[in-house]
Amino acid sequence: PVCRSYSHPQHDQTLFEERYLRYISPLGKGNFGSVELCRYDPLGDNTGELVAVKKLQSNKQSNLEDFQKEVNTLHVLHCDYIVKYKGVCYSMGRLSMSLVMEYLPYGSLIGYLEKNKDNINTRRMLLFASQICKGMEYLQSLRYVHRDLAARNILVASETLVKIADFGLTKVIPHNKDYYRVTQPGESPIFWYAPESITESRFSQKSDVWSFGVVLHEIFSYCDIKYNPKRLYMQEIGHNVLGTSISVHLANLLKGNWRLPQPSNCPPKVYPLMRQCWAHDFDERPYFSDLGNQIETMIQDERE
């Protein structure tokens, strides 16, 4: 099986009491809220465990429902390559809720690759890529579409393990379809989006594969801010575009077959892998299982 999901006879510690949740520092911010480092310390002697708490910004009813869906999503995911869900914390009398997850001290892939670029070799980057593939394969086996696959949402658990870390935009594909259409796209990460997601708000396993190609580009650019996807696309589109929206320019650029350039010291066989993920026609894009196999083979070749 892709993920050894064993059932722990763990106490179902899914309810964290707000009064024992001690705020320590911020871990990250986004459009809808933030993730904070906290210590859950019921004994009050600082022996409690460190946890990552994801808070919703506005307690608008709709966000609360989406958040509840995210909690339900994470609750069923048991995979070595997906961040572990620990439980929820209700506050203000169930008016607002927070999501409690495992805390991984290495933080996101962005900071980690930038900081350690000198001692991370191709094999390790390919190992990380294959783990993201496995996590995505598992997610898709449950008919989930992530919709926000990006290096900023990948967590580093150890020097040899990464985990997919954010399911704020994840949707379940209905059984009678193979895609999900979003009605109210909020602030969208369009520079990680497949063409059909930009123009038709259509999301599927194959649009996640497109985003995976962009994550590969980020990894082999060491998440260097100078070469991040948004900056590279905006350079090509031109910064002073007026009138028509950026997404129209981006969709035309992709229709005209322009793609993110090969990162400077990217191994020759990795860029074609990104290009496979960026096929304009989603039926031509590989499955995560195909990608995983190709990457495993590259890891073997790197060993020799």
Ligand SMILES: C[C@@H]1CCN(C(=O)N2CC[C@@H](S(=O)(=O)c3ccccc3)C2)C[C@@H]1N(C)c1ncnc2[nH]ccc12
């Ligand atoms: C990389 C992680 C996910 C991304 N992130 C983040 O801050 N956000 C993800 C969603 C956005 S949000 O605030 O927009 C959001 C808020 C509510 C609903 C939906 C979205 C914030 C930082 C995290 N981070 C550094 C962590 N570091 C160490 N251990 C961890 N355990 C779990 C996360 C985590």
